[in-house]
Amino acid sequence: MPGMAVRTHQSQRRRQVLTRERIVETAVELLDASGKDALTVRALTGRLATGSGAIYWHIGNMDELLEAAADAVVATALARPAEVAPQDEIRAVALGLFDAVAEHPWLAAQLAAQLIRNPWGPVTLRIFESVGRPVSALGVPRDDWFTTTSTLVHYVLGATAQTSQRADGFEVDRAEFLATASRAWRDLDPDDYPFMRAIADQMREHDDREQFLTGVNLVLTGIAALHIKGD
Amino acid sequence: MPGMAVRTHQSQRRRQVLTRERIVETAVELLDASGKDALTVRALTGRLATGSGAIYWHIGNMDELLEAAADAVVATALARPAEVAPQDEIRAVALGLFDAVAEHPWLAAQLAAQLIRNPWGPVTLRIFESVGRPVSALGVPRDDWFTTTSTLVHYVLGATAQTSQRADGFEVDRAEFLATASRAWRDLDPDDYPFMRAIADQMREHDDREQFLTGVNLVLTGIAALHIKGD
């Protein structure tokens, strides 16, 4: 692994043809272009004109690379927003993640995977911090910061997951997709699925992004009702 | 695939040694015992004393098997609860999922994967129905059923994901794990992570299940405040 011995200078060494950064960068390109299955060691060696050994000298294993790729994209998406009211900042952070997942369809699965495998890894930390900061500025008592932020983050992650794949189609496809699903719900067994049949119409006409924001607002309302006095 | 031609009788045929059900059952056993990586075609052929061809005659591909396994487990977990007040039923459904994920650590990743790949697949449908039914009994106007239920479901799925892996250790390990994480948060850069440092203590002492329920209640409060009149 690099940087193990004395960092003599930080000399560039043969102009450092292969860096961890360059690998992560290329990984994101591959993921964006063709999804998770396209990110293989062999695809990387092809694009970078190198061998698998060189890659593994920089990156440990595939999971680590995926984690780094996700971290890079999330870091960009959560770049410090402008100074606004706490509620608006929370919405901005949430939408930042929502849009990042829309631009990088592979990100949803990766976020979920990391949340599960390593619940307090760097990516989760970043998201928590970005959501928690405005939460603490919201007037919520200190003792409720953790609980409140957790709820918000969990909602955001769950919601981005379900709506992550609307990216690879156009509006037309989406309308068609919704119509098909809505129709399928109508044909469900009335005894087993009365509720789904009842909301088939609402579902057909809903907008994912709008629905996402509605959810954020709903949680924010709950926070205000429970934890903010005099509101 | 089976059942393609005339279902002569539903004769048992050599007592139908290999069925889709038996395969799914065995898959769940393997998953429970040793996690997702342990579910391989070869492991299945070993346990079932058959060949891969026989398995693929019943089951299409690996993803379909995982989906079936998840569906089976979720169906059990969401078995119709007793008739109670809507709010309690919602909590019961949520905890049912929470506990199912605790018992079957692989389920969290699988739920996330299916939510992403096929947002309205059978498993999601089942969860939506189970949550939506009490929501509609809550007094929420019909037009808000979809939105409200979505928010609840998304929170539940996000939360179960993060807390899914507390199963494979004992209480001691967990305390140690939390202490380690809490300590790590203290050492974070105060400029980059002021919030995480501030909540390090709360995090060390929190209980996952309790925190999960707190989140559900927070969302329920939001729903009541926004959509239930005279409350």
Place this chain on the structure above:
DNA sequence: CCATGATTGGAGCGATGCTCCATAAACCAA
């Protein structure tokens, strides 16, 4: 009783992640 179709078991293909090693390139001390 045999012909047809339903079901099985396993060999084998293509692809993957990763290890291992023979080199090459940069560095350091003399």
Place this chain on the structure above:
DNA sequence: TTGGTTTATGGAGCATCGCTCCAATCATGG
């Protein structure tokens, strides 16, 4: 400069995986 040490590279090869394909088996009905 020179020789040795560390850093970094490229690729061959191994174990394993999902899945396909096919010859063999079993059950049933004409």
